[in-house]
Amino acid sequence: MAACQAFGGFCPELSRAAKKGCLFQAKRTFAQAQQGCQLTLSLAILMTMRDVVLIVHGPVGCGGSLVGQTGVTKNFQKLRDEQATGLRWMNTNLDETDVIKGGEEKLRSAVLHAEKEFRPAAIFVLNSCVPSLIGDDVDSILDEVQKQVAAKIVPIHCEGFRTKIQATAYDAVYHGILRNLMEKKYPEADLIRAEEEELMRQYRLSRTVNLINVSSMSRIDEVELVRLLKALDLNVRILPCYAHPDDFETVDETALNVSICSTHDDYFVEHVKTKYGIPFVLRTIPIGIANTNKWVMDIAKFFGLEERARKFIDAEVAELNGALASYREALKGKRAFLTGGEIRILATAELLHSLGMEIMGLKGYHFDRFGARLLDEVLEEVPESERAIFSIGSGQPFEQANLFSKHKPDLYVGHTSGNGSAARQGIPVFPLFGQQYNYMGYLGVFEVAKRVTRILKNTRFNENISRHVKLPYTSDWYRQEPFSYIDDQGASKTTGEEEHHGD
Template sequence: MGYYEQETPPAREERLIVGDSFAGKGCDALDCAKSGCMLRKGRRFWQANACQMMLSLMMAVTVENSVIILHSPIGCGSMLHSLEIASARGKSRRGKAATGAIWLSTNLQESDVINGGEKKLKDTILYADREFHPEIIFVVSTCVPNIIGDDVEDVVKEVGEGTQAQVTAIHCPGFKSRVVASAYDSFYHSIISHIQLDPIPYKDYQPVERFDPDYGIKIRRFNAQKQMTVNIFNATSIGPDDEAELARLLHAIGLNVRVYAEYSSAQELRLISHAGLNVSMCNVHDDYILKYLEEEFNIPYIICGMPIGFSGVRTWLLEIAEHYEIADKAKSLIDSEEKQLREALKPLLPQIQGKRVMIDGGVVRSLSEAIMMKELGVEVIGVNAYHYDDGTDPVLRQFSQEWSDVPFAVSNQIYEAINQVKKLKPDLVISHAGTHGWLAKAGVPSMHLFDVEKPFFGYAGIYRFVRKMQFALKNTSYVDRLAKHTQLPYKEEWYDKDPFYYITD
C-alpha cells in the first residue's frame, strides 16, 4: 500500500531523510545525510519546539467556505484567534470575501479520555454541516484522540456519507514528528483522501459536445488551454504580492496561472487536475501532493527551489519555459527584467554591500536568500535552517558551492542562535517571525525572512528585499538601547560554550 492509500499520512521521517540537529558546513550536511548520521543526531536540551498541528491549521484556515473541527481539548484552538485575522486579510488581498474562520472544538475532557470522544466528534460534524452549510469540513485529529485510540478516519467516512459538506481529517498529532514540515503532508493528505479533485462537467467547465460541427477545433482549443495552464503551489509564508509577481512573469511568456492550495475554494480545488504542469515554490512544502497529482492525473511537476534572487528566478522560470519549449522567450524576458532591476539597484547596493549577515529560518528560503546575498555583494557569516530533508539537496548543494566556508546548522533553537549572534556579531540577522524580540534584546538589528505583506519572490522581491535591508541597517538605536536595559534568560557561561554544545551524535 502506498502513502496515498493509507488512512493517515506518514511523518517526514518515514519517507525522507530528515534531520533537526546538525552543525558544520553545507557540504558536511550533505555527506552526513548520505552516510545516515543526520538521522542519529539529536539534542540533550531543547528550549522549545513547534507542533505540526499549528502549520496544518495555518493552511486549513485559508480554505474558502470551510469549517474546522478541532478534535481536542479546547486549548488547542487558541492560535486560531490570530490565524483567522491573517486568513481574512489574505482572502481580501486576493480579491475574495474577507470572512473569518469558523471553527469548533469537541472540547475533550478527562471523561472522554477514558470513554472515547467519537460520539462527540460525530455530533460536532453533523452540527457544523447543519448550522454553517460549508463546502468542506476539516476534522483536525490532535494528540489526545491519537493517544486514546479514537478512530477519527472511521467517523469521517461514516458521517461524511450523510453530510452536504465534504468531510476530511487532518491527522497531525504533535508528538508524531519532530519535523514540523510534516504538517504540510498532513494537510495535503486530507485533500487527497476525501476532497474531489477533478472538475464537474457543466458546473466547473463547458465540455465540447461530439455532435458540435466545430468539435475538432474546439477540442484542440480546450486541450491547448488546459496544457498551457500552470498550477503554482503557495504556502503561508508566500503572500499575494509574491503570487502576483510570479503570475506576471508566467503570463508574459504566454502561460495561464492558477494558485493552490491555500485560499482555494472547493470549486477551485476541483480544477487542480485541469492543468498541464504543477510547479512548486518551495522544495519542502508540496512534493507530497505534486507526486500524487502526477500519479493520479498524469500531470508532470517541477520542483527547483524558490524564485528568490537573480539565479533563483532565472532557474525557476527557465525550468518552466523549457517544459513548454519556449526557453528563448523566457530568456528575453529575464534579460530585460534583470537589466531594469540592476539599474534600479545601483543607488541602493553601496549601502548594503560588505555588510555581515546571519540568516535563520526555513531551510529552502534561508539557503536561497544566502545565495542571493552573494549576488548582492553581502557577506553571509552563518545560516541556521529549521530542518533538513533530502528534498532540499539541490539548494543546499548550490549554497555549499557559493559559500563553502560558511557555518551551516540545522537548528530551530533560539538559545543557539543568540549564542551565535554574540560570537559572530553580525550587522544584520535575517530571521523567521517570532525571533525578532530575542534578537533586539541581544542588540542586533533584524529583518523578516519573509513578509506576506510585501513581495519577496521574482524581480519585485529582489528590489523590495534590498530596500528592507537598507531600512533595517539605517538606524539601530532602538536595539542598541534595548540591549542595554534588558536581560536575556541565559547565564554568561552559556556564551563561553560552543553554540551547538548540546547537539549529540
C-alpha cells in the same frame, strides 16, 4: 522522511555529512523547543481556504493561535475573493472526562453543528494528540457523519507527537485533500462539447500551469509570479492556499504543476504525477535573482520557450541591476544570519549575497535531500558560504544566543518566534516573510534591498533593547561551544569561543 534535526558546523561539512548518510543519526542530549507542532502548521495552510469550517478535535488549547489570525485571514481571503467569509473555527473541547470515555460524540456533534450553522463547501477535521492517544476512531465517525451532511468532510491526521519534523504537516494536509477533494462533480465523460470548443479547451489546458503557493507568501508575491508566467504566455491557476474546495476538482486539467518550495509540495506533485501523469517542476523557490532565473527557465524548458525566456530574463535582470546600484553600495560587506525553512533561507542567502552582503550563518528547522541539493548550488555560487555556519534544529534559542555572542551579525533574518531573542542581543531584525510584503521574483529582490537598507540605516532601537533586556542564559553557557549538546556527527567545533574568544 529522511531528515536531520540536529547539526552544528560549517556549510561544506553539512554537505559532506549529508552525502555520507550519517547526518540523520545526529541528536541532541538537551533541547529547548520554541516552535509549534504539526497541527499548528497544518492550520496555517487550511485556515486560508475559502468557504470551509475547521474543527480541531482536541482540548481547547490546541489551535488556540487561530484566535489572533481571524482578521488577518479574512482580509487576505478577500484579496482573492470579495465574497470570502474569513476564518470559521470550532474546537471539540475535550476535557478529562473525555480522555476516559472518549471524544467521538463531541466530534459527531461538532460536524453536524458546523453543517447546520455555516453550510460550508468542506469541513476539515484536524486530529490532535489527545484523541489519537485515547483511540478515538475519527475516520469511522466521519465516514458515518458524511452521509448526513452536504459538505465534504476532510480528515487531517496531524497529531503533533507523530513527528519531530514540523514540515510533515504539509504531507498530512495534502493527503487529506487528495483523498477527499479530488473527485469531480461532473465526470469528464459526461460532458458533451462541440469539436471546436473541445479543441480550444485542449489548447488552453496545454498552456495552463498549477502554481502551488504557500501560506508564507503574500498576495503581492502571487501577482509577481503570475506576471513572470504570463510573460511566457501561460495560464495560471493558484492553489492550495486561499483556494476554494471545488478548485481541487480540476487539478488534473493542467499541463504542469509548478512548485515554489519542494519541502512544501513534494507529496502533492508526486501523487498527482502518479495518478494523472502530470509532470512537475520542483527545484527551487523564486527568491533572489539566480533562483528566479532558474525557476523561470525550468518552466520555459518544459514548454519549449527557452529563447523567449532568456530574452525576458535578460531584460528583467538588466533593469533590476540598474535599480539596485545604490542599495548594493549601502549593503556591501554587511553580515547576515538567516533562520527558517531550509529552502527559503538558502534562496534568501543567494538574494542577500547578490546585494553585496556576506552570509555569516544559516539555521534550518530541518534538513533533507531538497536542502542538500540547494546547499550544493549555494556553495558553488556564493563563495563566502564555505565559511558560513549552518545550524539545524527547530527552536534551540540557547544555541543561537551563544552563536550571536561570539559572531554578532549585522542583520538577523528569521521568523517571529526567533526575532525577539535576536533583538535582545542588539541585532537588527528583518522578517523572513510577511503577508504584506513582496519577497519573490524580480520585484521581490528590489523590495528586500530597499527594506533591508532602511533597517540598517538606524539600528539604535535594537541596541537600546540589548542594554535593558537580557536573555536568561548564564555567562558560563556563553563561554561553551554552541553545539556542545549535539551528539558528535563529524562537525567542526571551531564555531565557538576557541576561534572568536573575546569578540
